[in-house]
Amino acid sequence: MLKAHIKDDFKNLLEYRQWAETKFKNLSFENETYLNRFTKAFVDDRIRMQPEWFGKNTSYEEISGGITQYKSPDLIESIYSQVNDKISTATRSKIKVRKIxxxxxxxxxxxxxxxxxxxxxxxxxxxxxxxxxxxxxxxxxxxxxxxxxxxxxxxxxxxxxxxxxxxxxxxxxxxxxxxFPPQSKEKSAVEMFITCGAPAAIDAEKFLYSGIAAIITAQILEIARIPTRISLVIGSSPDEFEETVFASIIPMKNYNETLDINLLALLTSDPRFFRYEGFKGLLGVYDHFGASIPSNFGTAMHREYLTDTIEKSGYAKRAGLAPNRFYYGSTFSENQAIDQINLAIEEISSKII
Known part of the structure; x- marks a missing residue:
């Protein structure tokens, strides 16, 4: 069984940020070697040599200050419209609206x-x-x-x-x-988990497709009045998810909250967040559990790895998650996003009808 070391006691992004920053400043001696990757000099060099790493027109001051807005709101609207227009009425109608x-x-x-x-x-x-x-x-x-x-x-x-x-x-x-007449948790609640990050070759714009796929799925569920919780998972493995995984889970939407599109896009799809604050969190979670940070700590967690982290490790049962769960990640094109939405609605509708 995959052994998952998961820190899941954050209430929101602010708590994660505070913990990650505090932990980063207090890494154990054996893990301090990675501190230099977050200095102004190192980040400025990265921006100059690889403009797409954090996305164009950014700065150390911007990403180190704690970003709160997705870099390009117009890009959210553009990609959202492209993908949303291609989701058929048949797919949307599979989730039946709860009757009042x-x-x-x-x-x-x-x-x-x-x-x-x-x-x-x-x-x-x-x-x-x-x-x-x-x-x-x-x-x-x-x-x-x-x-x-x-x-x-x-x-x-x-x-x-x-x-x-x-x-x-x-x-x-x-x-x-x-x-609303009461429904059993098995038939109503849905939990969505999204991993962020991408290989270095994936530019900032393509990051957004995973987030857009989750946003559209969540909106379809909201319209149908299906209680939905959405969480971000920032994870890493020293052995390519064969035996061990280290991860943090950050709530992005609880059952009684409305969907914040900017927040979801920022955390799942903005390379400024993932490749700076996300990386800090990865260092922190390794150190938190007393492990040595591997050189490949920033390798992206794919959707399959995310699924294994929650399901095969036994975490889903330990955490008492809703039985209806779906996973997003490593979605970098319009077609992949459409496929993810169709698959999610198909799976969810088959469980809650």
Missing amino acids: NYNPSGLGVFVYDRAAMGLYRLKEYYSHSLDRVVDKSEVSQSPNGYILSADNSKVIERWEEHPDGRPKLRTNSKKVFAW
Whole structure:
């Protein structure tokens, strides 16, 4: 069985960054030899000699300061449109939208639009002398209006109000509370894991296809109201994933959160992040588990390696992951992205229907 050393206690990107930076500054003596790769001089040389390594028009100050925006938002839009337009209606419709049930008993969320279809108001009688609403049977009509039969004091006819003065509305529509009938975790929740990184020959633009594939899949699931959690996995192996793997898992979207396209693109597809902060995290996770950092620590984790890291190591069971899981990575072309989306929707739909 593959032995996976996984650090998975980060709540978000900020926690990962803080840990990676602290760990980097406190590497054990045997691993300090890699510190020079993150100096300004080393990075500036890399930018000059290999402009595509971090992507064009970048600087040491930019990548060392903690980037928060994907380098080219226009590129996200362009590649997203190209891939999204080629996902067929048949593929999208495989994930059935969860049906909403409506009820009159207060279960779920009040839906004003349904209530508004039958809104109406009633009149009530208010006695100043008693400082309360009185029943119609307690009221008599006089030439000057309404009076309280008991003492002839004035009574006001008005539209119904709540005690705080707000208008009291009624509705003929009874089923005005919406809720999703509970489904078993096995049929509803989906977990997506994405690895970042690419071989040195892959330029910055091609990085983005893995992220776009995951984004489009997540959007299809969101439309169908399928609870989805998405995590980034930054991993490395000293033996090409034969026996051992070291990895960090960073949450990018929890079940109750909306999809942040910029964040997902930044972490999965921006070489500035992977080849600087990602590499720092790789050094840190080796050192964290008391291992020597290998010379090939930055070798990209392919989708197959990512799958093995979670599945074959027993991590999925130990971590109590949702049974419906899918993995992304090493997707560097439009066709590969389309294939990944089609495969993901096919697999997920077969499990949750």
